[in-house]
Amino acid sequence: MPRASQPHSPESDLAARRAYVAVESAPHVLAPDLAEFCQSGISVIVGACVAGETPVAATGYACRLMPGNRFRLVLRKLGNEGLLEAVERGGAIAATFSQPTTHRSIQIKGSGAVVLPADEEDRREALRQTDGLRLELIYIGYPPAFAAAYRHVAEDDLVAVDLTPDAAFVQTPGPGAGAELKP
Amino acid sequence: MTELGLPAIRACLEGIVPSVIATADVEGTPNVSLISQVQYVDTEHVALSYQFFNKTRRNLLATRSASVGVVDPETNAQYRLTLDYVETQTSGPLFEIMRAKLAGIASHEGMQDIFRLLGSDVFRVRKIEQLPTATLPAPVRPNLLAAARRTCEQIAASDELGALFDAVLAALQQHFRIEHSMLMMLDPATDRVYTVASRGYPVSGIGSEVGLGEGIIGVAAAQGVPIRIGHMASEYSYGSAIRDTARAAGLAWEARTAIPYPGLKAPQSQIAMPVLKGGKTIGVLFAESPDPNQFGYDEEDALALVAGQLSTLIALQQHEEGPEKPQPPMLADSVSLREIRIKHYAADNTVFVGHDYLIKGVAGAILWKIVREYAETGRSEFTNRELRLDPALRLPEHAENLEARLVLLQRRLCERQAGIAIDKCGRGRFRLAIDGRPVLEEA
Numbered sequence: 001m002p003r004a005s006q007p008h009s010p011e012s013d014l015a016a017r018r019a020y021v022a023v024e025s026a027p028h029v030l031a032p033d034l035a036e037f038c039q040s041g042i043s044v045i046v047g048a049c050v051a052g053e054t055p056v057a058a059t060g061y062a063c064r065l066m067p068g069n070r071f072r073l074v075l076r077k078l079g080n081e082g083l084l085e086a087v088e089r090g091g092a093i094a095a096t097f098s099q100p101t102t103h104r105s106i107q108i109k110g111s112g113a114v115v116l117p118a119d120e121e122d123r124r125e126a127l128r129q130t131d132g133l134r135l136e137l138i139y140i141g142y143p144p145a146f147a148a149a150y151r152h153v154a155e156d157d158l159v160a161v162d163l164t165p166d167a168a169f170v171q172t173p174g175p176g177a178g179a180e181l182k183p
Numbered sequence: 184m185t186e187l188g189l190p191a192i193r194a195c196l197e198g199i200v201p202s203v204i205a206t207a208d209v210e211g212t213p214n215v216s217l218i219s220q221v222q223y224v225d226t227e228h229v230a231l232s233y234q235f236f237n238k239t240r241r242n243l244l245a246t247r248s249a250s251v252g253v254v255d256p257e258t259n260a261q262y263r264l265t266l267d268y269v270e271t272q273t274s275g276p277l278f279e280i281m282r283a284k285l286a287g288i289a290s291h292e293g294m295q296d297i298f299r300l301l302g303s304d305v306f307r308v309r310k311i312e313q314l315p316t317a318t319l320p321a322p323v324r325p326n327l328l329a330a331a332r333r334t335c336e337q338i339a340a341s342d343e344l345g346a347l348f349d350a351v352l353a354a355l356q357q358h359f360r361i362e363h364s365m366l367m368m369l370d371p372a373t374d375r376v377y378t379v380a381s382r383g384y385p386v387s388g389i390g391s392e393v394g395l396g397e398g399i400i401g402v403a404a405a406q407g408v409p410i411r412i413g414h415m416a417s418e419y420s421y422g423s424a425i426r427d428t429a430r431a432a433g434l435a436w437e438a439r440t441a442i443p444y445p446g447l448k449a450p451q452s453q454i455a456m457p458v459l460k461g462g463k464t465i466g467v468l469f470a471e472s473p474d475p476n477q478f479g480y481d482e483e484d485a486l487a488l489v490a491g492q493l494s495t496l497i498a499l500q501q502h503e504e505g506p507e508k509p510q511p512p513m514l515a516d517s518v519s520l521r522e523i524r525i526k527h528y529a530a531d532n533t534v535f536v537g538h539d540y541l542i543k544g545v546a547g548a549i550l551w552k553i554v555r556e557y558a559e560t561g562r563s564e565f566t567n568r569e570l571r572l573d574p575a576l577r578l579p580e581h582a583e584n585l586e587a588r589l590v591l592l593q594r595r596l597c598e599r600q601a602g603i604a605i606d607k608c609g610r611g612r613f614r615l616a617i618d619g620r621p622v623l624e625e626a
Binding site (some may be wrong): 043 | 200203205206207212235240256259261267312
């Protein structure tokens with residue numbers, strides 16, 4: 001099975017974003033299809049940093065679009081203490097969502113991040129979205145046992161990080177990668 | 184650092200599962216992305232592939248640190264590395280190692296037109312944290328240290344160079360389960376390596392050549408470092424490289440005198456291990472497989488030990504002439520009276536026997552010299568020393584070049600069933616036998 005059998009290009013997301021005319025008075029940073037993309041069960045990776053310090057990288061389980069233009073990331077607590085501490089000390093946060101079968105990737109940068117206890121819906125989304133990524137990984141050729149271990153959710157050790165997205169960038173490899181998604 | 188340090192987690196650094204990298208700009212705004220390749224450099228350093236001038240790159244140059252998550256592709260053990268940027272290399276051994284590996288990764292991911300290595304960013308590893316993950320048991324593998332030891336012992340028993348060449352490839356098959364392998368020696372005068380032994384191919388390809396810098400064998404020879412690739416990548420494929428060379432030359436002559444490269448048509452994994460003497464390449468030990476990701480860091484280390492022993496043994500085989508081995512007398516009446524037409528082209532010492540191309544270069548010059556003497560004086564025994572001292576042969580400085588060329592010549596003669604044979608008849612001596620009447624022609 002060749003990987004990325006349907007490769008995506010940065011230009012298509014940039015064009016779609018330009019075409020998207022927000023109808024709300026306070027439009028989301030992400031057009032609706034991209035918000036849906038981020039929650040569709042793909043790879044979620046996170047970085048946080050306090051200015052002047054070394055950033056911390058982590059892998060997340062899921063993301064959720066929340067009321068009030070907030071975005072929630074669901075992560076494992078154990079092993080991510082450094083990242084959570086950076087958030088609690090007012091650090092900035094970024095998250096990238098990537099689909100292995102297409103390489104389509106979107107990064108959001110956020111502020112006003114807070115660490116919260118995860119709720120039941122977070123747990124359900126963590127299970128649903130990691131299962132989506134598990135299937136993607138199998139589709140591109142990873143052994144099923146590996147894909148299952150890679151996306152195993154520590155259900156009793158979840159934490160949520162809520163943030164306000166300030167900007168979104170297309171991260172799909174290729175010409176145009178890194179450009180900001182804006183109208 | 185974990186107690187065991189970076190060498191213990193090298194399996195995470197093969198680029199099989201993408202790694203996560205977080206960087207930040209001077210204001211502290213983080214950037215997080217996937218990265219194809221985190222390469223093990225040494226016990227203290229890794230290198231990241233720099234493929235695009237993007238935000239990650241700008242951040243690294245501005246704040247010089249990064250956090251990277253890496254994954255063991257078999258066990259799912261995961262680690263977070265805290266890195267401090269040291270420098271970027273845009274050429275040389277590390278760059279070529281990473282360029283070849285990235286070509287394999289890109290080809291596997293369908294990104295061959297997009298992933299291009301611009302530089303190897305070298306980092307010092309400040310901290311390694313193990314992350315809690317669900318892990319799978321590590322698969323049981325052949326013990327590579329034991330395989331290297333047995334291979335080294337076995338090849339040390341070879342009493343001449345040709346036998347040594349064959350023994351090393353046989354031992355790779357027996358102890359490493361490497362089914363397809365070749366040994367090539369460098370001709371420093373032409374900057375090409377030529378095959379002196381192969382195993383596991385329908386045709387031996389003895390005498391086939393690869394130029395320095397061509398494909399993974401040529402890059403390993405040029406850089407003096409092992410090059411390996413986990414997935415077939417067209418820019419490293421010999422099928423096309425060698426055909427293109429022949430086509431570019433545009434000459435029927437080239438096509439007529441090229442010995443086809445014997446390698447697999449669709450290899451996935453390949454490793455080219457230089458055989459070094461005094462830090463300089465004298466040959467390349469090459470192995471390949473139709474399966475992906477067969478040669479990792481541990482296989483590379485084990486083959487490096489074998490190549491080191493091979494280099495020592497090649498040096499030990501460089502005898503000056505010693506006492507003659509008793510030879511069975513040659514029976515005059517066993518020699519047939521057929522004509523064997525041998526034609527020599529002085530420009531590049533190409534030799535044809537009948538209508539068939541046999542050999543060129545130094546090996547061709549040696550053959551032409553000894554058949555001429557044989558035809559003129561009936562002399563059939565020669566010493567390596569007289570060849571080495573013959574200014575007409577213009578032999579390069581290093582002795583192994585002569586010995587290896589004699590092995591090449593002996594094997595080509597045997598394969599072509601030319602009616603001509605050379606055999607060792609003592610230390611640094613060999614005997615020419617021609618089963619017929621040589622008719623020599625200078626073109």
